[in-house]
Amino acid sequence: MTKLSFASHPFLLGFERLDQLVERSAKAGTEGYPPFNIEQSGETAYRITLAVAGFSEAELQITIEDRQLILRGRQSEADDGRIYLHRGIAARAFQRRFVLADGVEVSGASLENGLLHVDLCRSVPETRVQRIEITRG
Structure with missing residues (x-):
């Protein structure tokens, strides 16, 4: 088939x-963790925002592999003797993947108030006309 x-x-x-x-x-x-937004911030610009409360810059990694934007987070397991009566704040590792079209590039990333912002821009290819000559065969 x-x-x-x-x-x-x-x-x-x-x-x-x-x-x-x-x-x-x-x-x-x-998977639904961490939650994220995708917004169009300009005619050819986008922003992906992930809620990464509790993660430091050193615990976050942004890579591009084979046209995939991969966002990873892993918090260090510091055993500081705390005893939790309730632990509702997620501290688990995550990986989010976004497939990027040709011409879409990461223009920057920032971490602010527990939100990881990744800015993307798309280059607009110029239109061109090409004439193909026909030859006798």
């Missing part, structure tokens, strides 16, 4: 990679 996808449409040539990205993004973010 042949797998049917939108990239197999006869007028969409060379979009197999886009099909792979859609599959990868479907697998990327099924």
Whole structure:
């Protein structure tokens, strides 16, 4: 049986990679921790904001691997002798993945008031017309 996808449409040539990205993004973010927002902050700019209360800058890591933006957090396990009667503040490690389109780059990141902001910008490719000459065969 042949797998049917939108990239197999006869007028969409060379979009197999886009099909792979859609599959990868479907697998990327099924867990709900930490909560996040994605906002459009300009015509070609975006901001991802993660709620990372309790994490320091040293405990957070931002990488790009194969067009995936990967945000990781791991708090150090400091045993300082505390005895918790109730522990409701999550201190677990996390990993969030976001698939980036070609031309989308990270322009900066900041940590403020327990929120990790990752700013993205998309470069707009210039439109060009190319004429192909026809030769006799």
